[in-house]
Amino acid sequence: MNYTTEWIKNYLKGHDIKPSNIRIKILDYLLNNRIHPTVDDIYVNLLDDIPTLSKTSVYNTLDLFLEKGVVNAVALREKELRYDIGTDYHGHFKCEKCEKVYDFPITEKPIIEDELEDFTIKNKDIYIYGICKECNEKHKKDQLNK
Numbered sequence: 325m326n327y328t329t330e331w332i333k334n335y336l337k338g339h340d341i342k343p344s345n346i347r348i349k350i351l352d353y354l355l356n357n358r359i360h361p362t363v364d365d366i367y368v369n370l371l372d373d374i375p376t377l378s379k380t381s382v383y384n385t386l387d388l389f390l391e392k393g394v395v396n397a398v399a400l401r402e403k404e405l406r407y408d409i410g411t412d413y414h415g416h417f418k419c420e421k422c423e424k425v426y427d428f429p430i431t432e433k434p435i436i437e438d439e440l441e442d443f444t445i446k447n448k449d450i451y452i453y454g455i456c457k458e459c460n461e462k463h464k465k466d467q468l469n470k
């Protein structure tokens with residue numbers, strides 16, 4: 325899907341956010357790069373486009389997006405948070421080799437919710453760590469070529 329500036333502006337307004345140039349560019353990046361980027365990833369990629377960009381402004385924009393429910397924060401075993409434009413309920417698989425983060429759907433209701441009947445759940449995360457399919461296939465090929 326291609327997102328027009330008009331669509332992005334309306335999306336921001338719909339989330340109660342004033343659509344400034346930086347906010348539009350960052351949301352555009354998130355929508356078109358579903359890689360769960362860090363502040364650094366976003367900063368480096370937008371710098372050519374917005375030479376006046378600072379890391380602080382990227383950080384502040386993401387903080388606002390978080391507050392307004394435009395993105396979710398993904399806390400993998402890393403120093404930096406990653407940001408996720410997919411705010412529906414899904415799990416994350418992190419490959420320990422290539423460090424890519426994959427989304428996967430979750431259909432079953434986690435058992436833990438029954439135990440938390442009178443609790444208010446605000447956020448649910450499922451994280452799985454391991455080796456992704458691509459890295460596994462690459463490893464198999466490398467073994468064959470030995």
Ligand SMILES: [Zn+2]
Nearest residue numbers: 419422456459
């Ligand atoms: Zn991998």
Ligand SMILES: [Zn+2]
Nearest residue numbers: 408410416427
């Ligand atoms: Zn995700």
